[in-house]
Amino acid sequence: MFDAPSALSRNNSWQGEFKSRRKNLEPYWGQLSISKVFNDQRELTHYIGIYEDITQAKLAQQRIERLAYTDNLTNLGNRPAFIRALDDRFCRDGEAPIALMLVDIDNFKRINDSLGHQTGDKLLISLARRLRNSLSASGTLARFASNEFAVLLDATDPEAAQQTAMQVLKTLDKPMFVDSQLINVTASVGLACAPLHGHDPQTLMKNAGLALHKAKANGKHQVQVFTETLHAEANYKLFVENNLRRALTQNELEVFYQPKICLRSGRLLGMEALLRWNHPERGMIRPDQFISVAEETGLIIPIGKWVIRQACRMSKCLSTAGLGDLSVAINLSPKQFSDPDLVASVRTIMEEEQLPAHLLELELTEGLLLEATEDTRQLLSQLKGLGLSLAMDDFGTGYSSLSYLKKFPIDVLKIDRSFISEIPSNPDDMEITSAVIAMAHNLKLKVVAEGIETAEQLTFLRRHRCDVGQGYLFDKPIPSTELISALARYPRGPEHT
Numbered sequence: 001m002f003d004a005p006s007a008l009s010r011n012n013s014w015q016g017e018f019k020s021r022r023k024n025l026e027p028y029w030g031q032l033s034i035s036k037v038f039n040d041q042r043e044l045t046h047y048i049g050i051y052e053d054i055t056q057a058k059l060a061q062q063r064i065e066r067l068a069y070t071d072n073l074t075n076l077g078n079r080p081a082f083i084r085a086l087d088d089r090f091c092r093d094g095e096a097p098i099a100l101m102l103v104d105i106d107n108f109k110r111i112n113d114s115l116g117h118q119t120g121d122k123l124l125i126s127l128a129r130r131l132r133n134s135l136s137a138s139g140t141l142a143r144f145a146s147n148e149f150a151v152l153l154d155a156t157d158p159e160a161a162q163q164t165a166m167q168v169l170k171t172l173d174k175p176m177f178v179d180s181q182l183i184n185v186t187a188s189v190g191l192a193c194a195p196l197h198g199h200d201p202q203t204l205m206k207n208a209g210l211a212l213h214k215a216k217a218n219g220k221h222q223v224q225v226f227t228e229t230l231h232a233e234a235n236y237k238l239f240v241e242n243n244l245r246r247a248l249t250q251n252e253l254e255v256f257y258q259p260k261i262c263l264r265s266g267r268l269l270g271m272e273a274l275l276r277w278n279h280p281e282r283g284m285i286r287p288d289q290f291i292s293v294a295e296e297t298g299l300i301i302p303i304g305k306w307v308i309r310q311a312c313r314m315s316k317c318l319s320t321a322g323l324g325d326l327s328v329a330i331n332l333s334p335k336q337f338s339d340p341d342l343v344a345s346v347r348t349i350m351e352e353e354q355l356p357a358h359l360l361e362l363e364l365t366e367g368l369l370l371e372a373t374e375d376t377r378q379l380l381s382q383l384k385g386l387g388l389s390l391a392m393d394d395f396g397t398g399y400s401s402l403s404y405l406k407k408f409p410i411d412v413l414k415i416d417r418s419f420i421s422e423i424p425s426n427p428d429d430m431e432i433t434s435a436v437i438a439m440a441h442n443l444k445l446k447v448v449a450e451g452i453e454t455a456e457q458l459t460f461l462r463r464h465r466c467d468v469g470q471g472y473l474f475d476k477p478i479p480s481t482e483l484i485s486a487l488a489r490y491p492r493g494p495e496h497t
Contacts (some may be wrong), residue, residue, distance in 0.1 A: 074128035082142035108147035186221040212320030256477035268490035269328030273311035357387030417451025
């Protein structure tokens with residue numbers, strides 16, 4: 001029953017635990033300690049045994065274990081339990097095929113905010129039950145985070161794992177009733193398979209996380225399998241984040257300016273400020289290669305304030321140089337609206353740089369307006385109250401309509417370059433552009449066309465009374481050091497747009 005004899009033959013004592021049953025067949029745990037006793041001549045004379053009932057201690061240990069490794073809401077294993085299972089799996093046979101899925105419930109915060117956390121909790125319980133029923137008995141399922149589940153599948157090749165992941169999406173797609181409320185749910189899945197995508201638990205977990213992040217970034221409600229490209233993207237993102245923190249203090253960021261022209265008279269009205277990053281080793285880095293990282297890390301807030309100051313300073317500098325009052329347009333990231341000091345910062349910068357408010361235009365994204373909360377509406381009203389102009393950038397790329405714009409204090413509508421680029425070859429784009437211009441004018445909005453590159457596009461826009469244009473036909477974005485000389489060639493004088 002015990003290993004006491006062999007242990008005592010080598011040592012002077014032995015201690016062990018055992019499980020048995022009482023006379024009434026009730027199970028119990030015991031602990032037995034046996035020690036040798038010697039006389040003065042070091043001769044073994046007898047043994048002393050001490051027995052202790054440790055049943056309650058064992059039960060308490062099991063309860064602690066259960067609490068430590070069980071999710072209280074869904075009764076699934078939690079993150080530590082899943083990681084332990086994954087570690088054990090690699091310890092048993094690290095080269096056997098397995099698949100790791102991370103399943104994130106899309107837009108779950110919106111459900112909590114609109115229906116309440118109690119309903120959200122009940123929804124998670126139902127989703128956990130659905131997932132459990134959709135997986136084979138050999139699959140390990142855990143609640144990994146608030147609205148994220150993890151699945152470990154044994155003996156599964158990548159193709160089979162992807163099929164299972166697609167089945168998970170379909171399973172979660174089905175609407176469900178919670179508290180008499182019909183709720184539609186979608187999910188995003190990141191998938192990584194061993195040994196193809198990792199030979200250890202940490203690598204496999206990291207790669208599944210990268211795949212999930214990509215699935216969400218690509219629009220959610222999809223399965224993304226890990227690829228080495230995702231690893232390269234993650235490394236580049238880390239490089240950008242680490243270097244971008246230094247760029248602002250080391251004067252690596254620059255503002256270029258693209259002229260905005262009155263299409264009726266051809267005169268210069270102003271310019272749009274465009275951020276660039278001149279990295280000391282990689283050279284000029286485009287905004288689309290670093291702005292998203294700046295938004296994720298919160299660096300967009302100090303960078304955005306810096307851009308506003310530089311643009312206001314440049315507009316004032318151009319006026320001093322005799323080029324007249326030229327307005328400057330600056331793109332605002334939706335993330336900047338999380339800054340409680342946004343309005344105060346804009347006001348302070350205009351005052352310190354002595355820029356008249358009517359010469360400053362802030363460009364907003366379509367997504368910001370579509371998802372605008374009451375706080376966002378108030379911020380827009382406060383910004384408008386400073387006397388500046390508000391523009392909607394890239395109109396037509398999302399789901400907004402002109403009637404929707406009446407809810408916001410918008411002064412300017414910018415038609416996205418994708419509609420301009422195929423004029424006059426695409427009749428549909430021509431119809432859309434002319435209709436947008438006409439309806440925007442009915443709403444008393446000024447219209448700006450981006451991306452004008454040909455004389456034919458300019459002729460079309462003039463014919464349909466588009467107010468302002470910018471694009472390579474007039475000028476590429478100009479470095480600040482060259483701006484005064486570049487703008488000097490444009491006609492100056494009173495404007496009537």
